[in-house]
Amino acid sequence: MRRNNLLRSIIVGIVLVWAAVQIYPTIKVAQLQKEANIYSEQLQTLSNLDSDEIRAGLNAGDLPARLEKAIEDETKLQDAYALAEKAALLHDDIVKEENHAIKRGLDLLGGTYLVYEVNLPQLTQNIAKKHDARLDSLLAKIEKQSGASESDYFNTFSNVFNEAGIRLSLYFGKRIQKNDEIIKELKEQAADAVNRTLEVLRNRVDQFGVSEPSITKQGDNRIIIELAGIKDVQRAKEIIGKTALLEFKLVKEPDVNMAILQDIDNALKAKLNRMDSQTKVDSGNDSTATRPAARKDKEVSVESLFGEGTTIGDDSATDSTVLVDEGLVKENPFLSLLTSFPGSRNSMGLPAKNLQAVKRIVNSPEILKAIPDNVKIHFSNAPMIIEEQEYYEMYFLKKKAEITGKYLEEANVSISSGSQSFNQGQPLVNLKFNTEGARIFSVVTGANVNKQLAIVLDGKVASAPNISGKIPGGSAQIEGSFTMEEAKDLAIVLRAGALPAPIHVIEERTVGPSLGQDSVHAGQFSLAVGIVLVIIFMAIYYKISGLIADVALLLNLFLILAALAFFHATLTLPGIAGIILTMGMAVDANVLIFERIREELATGKTVRAAIDAGYDRAFWTIFDANITTFLTALVLYQFGSGPVRGFAVTLSIGILASMFTAIVVTHLIFDAMNGKRSLSKLSI
Amino acid sequence: MQFIKKTNIDFVAKRRFALITSGVLILIGMVNLIIKGGPDYSIDFLGGTEIHVRFSNEVAVTEIRDALAKVGYASAEIKNFGNATDVLIRIEKQQEGSEVSDTIISTLKDDFSNNTPTMLSVESVGPKIGNELRTQSVWAVIFALLLILVYVWLRFEFVFGIGAIVALFHDVLFTLGIFSILGLEISLSVLAAFFTIVGYSLNDTIVVFDRIRENLRSRRRDDFFTVINVSINQSLSRTIITSLTTFFVVLVLYLNGGEVLHNFSFALLVGVIVGTYSSVFIATPVVAEWGYKQVQASVKSGKKRRK
Numbered sequence: 009m010r011r012n013n014l015l016r017s018i019i020v021g022i023v024l025v026w027a028a029v030q031i032y033p034t035i036k037v038a039q040l041q042k043e044a045n046i047y048s049e050q051l052q053t054l055s056n057l058d059s060d061e062i063r064a065g066l067n068a069g070d071l072p073a074r075l076e077k078a079i080e081d082e083t084k085l086q087d088a089y090a091l092a093e094k095a096a097l098l099h100d101d102i103v104k105e106e107n108h109a110i111k112r113g114l115d116l117l118g119g120t121y122l123v124y125e126v127n128l129p130q131l132t133q134n135i136a137k138k139h140d141a142r143l144d145s146l147l148a149k150i151e152k153q154s155g156a157s158e159s160d161y162f163n164t165f166s167n168v169f170n171e172a173g174i175r176l177s178l179y180f181g182k183r184i185q186k187n188d189e190i191i192k193e194l195k196e197q198a199a200d201a202v203n204r205t206l207e208v209l210r211n212r213v214d215q216f217g218v219s220e221p222s223i224t225k226q227g228d229n230r231i232i233i234e235l236a237g238i239k240d241v242q243r244a245k246e247i248i249g250k251t252a253l254l255e256f257k258l259v260k261e262p263d264v265n266m267a268i269l270q271d272i273d274n275a276l277k278a279k280l281n282r283m284d285s286q287t288k289v290d291s292g293n294d295s296t297a298t299r300p301a302a303r304k305d306k307e308v309s310v311e312s313l314f315g316e317g318t319t320i321g322d323d324s325a326t327d328s329t330v331l332v333d334e335g336l337v338k339e340n341p342f343l344s345l346l347t348s349f350p351g352s353r354n355s356m357g358l359p360a361k362n363l364q365a366v367k368r369i370v371n372s373p374e375i376l377k378a379i380p381d382n383v384k385i386h387f388s389n390a391p392m393i394i395e396e397q398e399y400y401e402m403y404f405l406k407k408k409a410e411i412t413g414k415y416l417e418e419a420n421v422s423i424s425s426g427s428q429s430f431n432q433g434q435p436l437v438n439l440k441f442n443t444e445g446a447r448i449f450s451v452v453t454g455a456n457v458n459k460q461l462a463i464v465l466d467g468k469v470a471s472a473p474n475i476s477g478k479i480p481g482g483s484a485q486i487e488g489s490f491t492m493e494e495a496k497d498l499a500i501v502l503r504a505g506a507l508p509a510p511i512h513v514i515e516e517r518t519v520g521p522s523l524g525q526d527s528v529h530a531g532q533f534s535l536a537v538g539i540v541l542v543i544i545f546m547a548i549y550y551k552i553s554g555l556i557a558d559v560a561l562l563l564n565l566f567l568i569l570a571a572l573a574f575f576h577a578t579l580t581l582p583g584i585a586g587i588i589l590t591m592g593m594a595v596d597a598n599v600l601i602f603e604r605i606r607e608e609l610a611t612g613k614t615v616r617a618a619i620d621a622g623y624d625r626a627f628w629t630i631f632d633a634n635i636t637t638f639l640t641a642l643v644l645y646q647f648g649s650g651p652v653r654g655f656a657v658t659l660s661i662g663i664l665a666s667m668f669t670a671i672v673v674t675h676l677i678f679d680a681m682n683g684k685r686s687l688s689k690l691s692i
Numbered sequence: 693m694q695f696i697k698k699t700n701i702d703f704v705a706k707r708r709f710a711l712i713t714s715g716v717l718i719l720i721g722m723v724n725l726i727i728k729g730g731p732d733y734s735i736d737f738l739g740g741t742e743i744h745v746r747f748s749n750e751v752a753v754t755e756i757r758d759a760l761a762k763v764g765y766a767s768a769e770i771k772n773f774g775n776a777t778d779v780l781i782r783i784e785k786q787q788e789g790s791e792v793s794d795t796i797i798s799t800l801k802d803d804f805s806n807n808t809p810t811m812l813s814v815e816s817v818g819p820k821i822g823n824e825l826r827t828q829s830v831w832a833v834i835f836a837l838l839l840i841l842v843y844v845w846l847r848f849e850f851v852f853g854i855g856a857i858v859a860l861f862h863d864v865l866f867t868l869g870i871f872s873i874l875g876l877e878i879s880l881s882v883l884a885a886f887f888t889i890v891g892y893s894l895n896d897t898i899v900v901f902d903r904i905r906e907n908l909r910s911r912r913r914d915d916f917f918t919v920i921n922v923s924i925n926q927s928l929s930r931t932i933i934t935s936l937t938t939f940f941v942v943l944v945l946y947l948n949g950g951e952v953l954h955n956f957s958f959a960l961l962v963g964v965i966v967g968t969y970s971s972v973f974i975a976t977p978v979v980a981e982w983g984y985k986q987v988q989a990s991v992k993s994g995k996k997r998r999k
Contacts, residue, residue, distance in 0.1 A: 115952070120814075123821065125820075241811070241814070242794055242797055242798070245791075245794065512791075513791065513816065513818075514817075514818035514820055514821050515816065515817050515818060515821045516793060516814060516815065516816040516817075517813075517814070517815050517816075518811065518813060518814040518815070519812075519813045520810060520811050520812045520813060522746070522810065522812060523744070523812040523813050523952075526950055527950055527952055530948055530949050530950035530952075530953070531949070533948050534941075534944050534945045534948045534949050537944045537948065538940065538941035538944045538945065541937075541940045541941065541944065542937050542940060542941065545936070545937060545940070546937075549694075549933065581949075581952055581953060582881055582884060582953070582956065585945055585949065585953055585956065585957070588941050588942075588944070588945050589888065589938070589941060589942065589945075589960070591941055592937045592938035592939075592940060592941035592942065593892070593895070593934070593937075593938055595934070595937050596895070596930075596934040596937075596938075599930050599933045599934050599937075600899065600930055600934075603927075603929050603930045603933075606694075607926070625906075628902065629898070629899055629902040629903075632847055632898045632902055633894075633895040633896075633898040633899050633902070634895070635843065636840055636843060636844070636891065636894040636895060636898055637891035637892065637894065637895050638891075639836070639839050639840065639843060639891075640836050640839075640840070640887050640888070640890050640891035640894070641887075641891060643832055643835055643836040643839065643887070644832070644836075644884060644887045644888075646832070647828055647829070647831070647832035648880070648884060649880075651881065652880055652881060652883075652884045655881075655884050655888075656884070659888070659891075
């Protein structure tokens, strides 16, 4: 054979075998998955569990336990156990093979891609050793500046402090430390907090039973979570995003409350006088709502009460009127927003409508000054409904928490047997402290008998039970008006631990399972039709030679899939589009070669000479042309994320594979055809 | 079979006409773009939320608008998508960290509980990410163009690089203009399509350039314009065949790829046509126009040989 064709054949052979080995697991997984689906369906009919729960059980290995809970009939249960055992074995096989198979992207599987950002301003505020209005305003300024320019948060941080001429050591670190040192420490603390957040989120996500959840850190303070095949994304987001900071805080006594209320009222009155705003009460707007306490209510706009430009929130559509007690509004503007109702011992009630206004008032700088340093105002987490009206409660709590969720050992859900009649049958969350927590808790409860201890979750009061006596065992309960699911979710986040700082979603991309299915079908169909069209076209246009190019084309597809499996790359819908596009472009190399061969034949060369000249001359053209496309694909890969990246991957793999198949493989086939007896005519 | 036998079209003579036609078409697109105040960016770049909902029965857009107005999203853009049960809800430029999608989804679930809404897809991009993506895209484009310029410069002559870059600008601006006139959104995937157009057009251009380079060596007696004409004519058959096969598959993708890939494959569709046109009528004329002396001198002195 000429020109090392033996060596070339061996190389092509090796590549083909390699490709087959790479693709095999993907095919195997698809087959096993079909079998597994049959088991899953049988189990679903036996147990009423849905496919998600069964999968979660298989992932966690506790399917038999779940079945036991779900099935009462003994014979059915035995059947289910037998099925579950087989399903579990199959599941192990699938998991093993999946590691070598082509991964499908979230846009095909359905699932969600979430980017969270750790709230650095809040984190630094938490770290600060001293809190005052000046720090708050500085931090707000930093947040604003770093948000706009996206420059490193801590650079802005030190700049702002330098500009203001304030030593960092006033608020952070030790007194003798220099600014640089403190910044360095803060950075370390922030990095540590992000890592802890990562850990906590991992624990939380593990509870979902999603197979292969991916949680990765991006940059300094971002975390990317990918959950394939998850159905209830909202619930997942609630569980992931909850800070879950649990605090137990003592409620202030009634006399203290009254004094504080009086101070707030005076401060507010002074503020209103300064603003020289008249309290224009719109008398034509008489409210006839039922009210729990004897008071005369008025619906007035917030502007008329507290001056222009004081709409609540940033949304104009929000109802910006509040309910005030007409008899009180002049003398006690703050009290007029509140109400009292039976059952609230040390808390103040307020109509749900007034919540935003009240929050705004108590958080304004003038009013904050009127509140004692060791007191913090909290509100209840959910409204109470009395006579069809919604009310929130406001609590004055001791600023320092007596004990926090840090000491928690266990949290689980049970049904209340009902200490109070309205709680009966309600789900509640049982807490168990560790040894140290139990000791602290027993001291706190022992020292504060007959006082109220508020259970504060993420700054909101879940409940504020009365301490009837010392609790030595280290257990407590959160009662509140949650549904069973909310209680379960709360237990999950409490078990996994609190986040060191709040996080929020800055990017979300969710694809529902049905759209994912649609995309798979659309992709497969387009790919099939596209390939068939190209194959037919080539066969018609270049006859036998076209068929040779078609072989190369199919081989190319085969190699792309093998490479995807080899790199364990993710196949996305744009990725499939990339393959389809490659199918159209891959024949280019053969077109170039064939056109050259035709030209050479036209000059009167023999078939063999024409073929060789065609390949030789077209090679550099093909090389140059493909390299530039490859370069743009590389840039796209560098810059793109998720699905777009998938496109760049398949496109670049496709280009490389097409150069191999279109140049090496087709040339070999031509040579083989042209082997012993030279062809006198070429079908091209 | 052969569509194109031997052609002998004088492409170089038509270069002015082609340049002017393209220039005018691009100008129309760009004027439209400027009047509009820039491209219709998708929420990928603007920041915002886009929710694609499927209801079990037909639903009136006004009902959804009322429901969303109650929770403060009166400004949401709401329209049917595909068929009467599918609705697209779009809110631009949201605040960082505001959980817009959650509010909307729970409102829909509460208010339309008897017409079960299923979320087909939810995309939410904070303003920070939007800004970042915009900056990144600009850099990626600049970087890609530089890379191409350098490669073509190294492999050919500088003027070929210029010709290639001009053709690429032509293709992208043309497609951008069409997107602007038709009011189609520029999303991340459309941007990816633009990159692909660049890659494809370049591929096409290089093939013609390669032929020119080869003919400049083998046909030393012919003048520059003749060499260019011969080269384009020689590679014309290949140009058309490859464009056809690529066009087929992209068309299939456009017709069957579903909503997700709609704008993406449309951009490719336009790009394949424009990219093919530009390699013949833009890239090569630019070389003919500006590279005449330079190329002839350096090639004939044998400075650049095949590598």
